[in-house]
Amino acid sequence: MCLDDARRFSEHRAHWTRFCHYPDDYLVTLFEIEPYQVIAVLGEMASRRRMETEDVLIQYGTVITKFSSRIHAHLSE
Numbered sequence: 001m002c003l004d005d006a007r008r009f010s011e012h013r014a015h016w017t018r019f020c021h022y023p024d025d026y027l028v029t030l031f032e033i034e035p036y037q038v039i040a041v042l043g044e045m046a047s048r049r050r051m052e053t054e055d056v057l058i059q060y061g062t063v064i065t066k067f068s069s070r071i072h073a074h075l076s077e
Helices: 004-013 021-031 035-048 053-061 065-076
Strands: none
Touching: 021 035, 021 065, 035 053, 035 065, 053 065
């Protein structure tokens, strides 16, 4: 997983054998592979914080926007 600052090191990444993903893209990919597992983990996180899952998504929505939007759309179906 790469943070936004990693783009400064693009010339050094050229020889890496791993792929670099931003957290938002990585979490969306995990959700596409195991949607129910990701939702369960979000539910556990919300429970520990004594919050609703949607409230956790709202908080994360400012940082991991694609992931939060994707989960919210799935929960709204």
